[in-house]
Amino acid sequence: MTRLADRLGLALPLLQAGMGAVAGPELCAAVSRAGAGGTLALYKEPPARAARLAREVAAATSCPFGVNVVPEVTGPATCLDQLRAVLPELPRSAFVTSFGLPDADAAQAVQAAGHPLVIQVGTVTEADAALGQGAAVLVLQGTEAGGHLLGRLPVDRLLADVRARHPDAVLAVAGGIATGGDLADAIARGADGAMAGTLFIPVAESTAHPTFKQRVIEAVADDTLITSLFHIGWPHRPHRVLRNPLVTADQRAPATFIATTRVDGREHPIPRYSAAAPGNDTTGRIEEMAMYCGRSCTRVTARHPAAVTVARLRQEYESARGPRTTSPSPANGTPARTSGSRKPTRIQER
Ligand SMILES: Cc1cc2nc3c(=O)[nH]c(=O)nc-3n(C[C@H](O)[C@H](O)[C@H](O)COP(=O)(O)O)c2cc1C
Known part of the structure; x- marks a missing residue:
């Protein structure tokens, strides 16, 4: 379908972001079964618990899924301990995502275990370094993204800069993706796929607090x-x-x-x-x-199960990839075209 989907064995070129307090085994497994890249957040999980959570996911899906580390928060030693505990629990098809550059030891541990390493970056310099570490996929995070920010560039600008330097790299964008139209537009602009986080906060299997889900909706x-x-x-x-x-x-x-x-x-x-x-x-x-x-929360409107959310996005993506008339996105990073429901007013959505 795209190089991202091929590389990670996905039916849809979309990764669900590992998100602390949100992306536990249920969400990860449900997204994975739906054909996208479900990802388990390890965040600050102690290694033994991280291994148990990974086992739960492996038992709940036979489709590819990922585990996510945040080396900047854990520090390199704990990140390596998490990986040493989790890697033996992963099926061959699993991948590992890192928020920011991992330590060389962590990168080597993932690669030695035979799993693709997906590194999220926010600058061109970090993109160069991540490819130097052997990343199979780069996730380019723009300032539109929810959560902690790795750089200062809007996603389209970062994508254009990194694509110009690395024509053959497998690139996903993060920030601004909530519909199949958003995904199709990102691919039309040179990405191989995307990562979405906010889209998955309100879904049924997410462990976000109900108030958090409601506020995102x-x-x-x-x-x-x-x-x-x-x-x-x-x-x-x-x-x-x-x-x-x-x-x-x-x-x-x-x-x-x-x-x-x-x-x-x-x-x-x-x-x-x-x-x-x-x-x-x-x-x-x-x-x-x-x-x-x-x-992207503007286009996030429902608490459906993950399977419904991913199926809707896939349908929108496939119809958006029909005969295309999309012009390039304007410089402010606003998508040229999106599909899916929007929120004209907050009152209407309540
Ligand atoms: C609630 C929330 C928690 C997040 N936690 C993590 C995390 O633990 N690890 C990580 O790699 N990225 C984390 N992120 C950032 C995502 O990787 C990604 O950059 C972001 O979700 C993309 O933008 P979007 O949320 O607009 O789709 C988080 C994002 C959100 C919204």
Whole structure:
């Protein structure tokens, strides 16, 4: 279908982003069974638990899926420990995605185990380095994306720059993808596929907190903004989130505990300004927590099961790839054409 789909063995050239607090085994397996690249977030999971979660996915799907590491958060030693625990649990067809450049040891461990390494980058320099590390696929993240941001360029600009330097690289874009029309447009502009995160926050199998899901469904692009406010646990990395009372406040409130999340029966307190997103096991002042969300939220409208979301996107993509009349995207990164439902007003979507 495209080089991305061929390389990773997918029916559709779309990866679901690994997302802490959102992308557990159920979401990963459901997206994978639907033919896209379901991905399990390992984020800060201790190695033994990470291995157990990967086993759960492997038992629930026979289609390719990925596991996602965030070396910048775990540090290189823990990232390697996670991989050493998880890699033996993966079927041959699995892939590993990394948010930012992994350490050389981590990259080697993935490659020695025979799995394609997918590296998400935000700059041309990082793209060069990721290919130097042997990445099978690069994910080019633009500033439209939800979550932590690796660069400062809109996605179209980054794609054009990296494609010009690396005509044969397998490139997926991240940021601004929520419909099959978005995906088809990205491919028409030189990508081999895409990664989407925000699209999957509200789906039935996602473990995002119900309030987080609802806010994404209601939001339009201008309800998101880039901030550095939610720095505790992941400093020095700007992130795109939904506006909330903390983001718009004139004065900083103290970084006291505002919520609790439960993992394997143990309670973990969450301070105000924590990087942790609210999951379905979180209680407390959910509205004050970091709700990562991309500008694509404008076109995210439903809480369907993942299979329905992926099937809809596939249908839109296939019909958009019929006879094409699309002109190149304008310089501001607004997609030239999209399909799927939109949110003319927030009230209508409620
Ligand atoms: C709620 C949320 C959590 C995220 N967590 C991670 C993560 O744990 N690892 C990672 O590689 N990327 C993470 N990302 C970023 C995605 O990899 C990707 O860049 C982004 O979702 C693409 O933009 P979109 O959300 O507009 O589709 C996260 C994004 C969101 C929205």
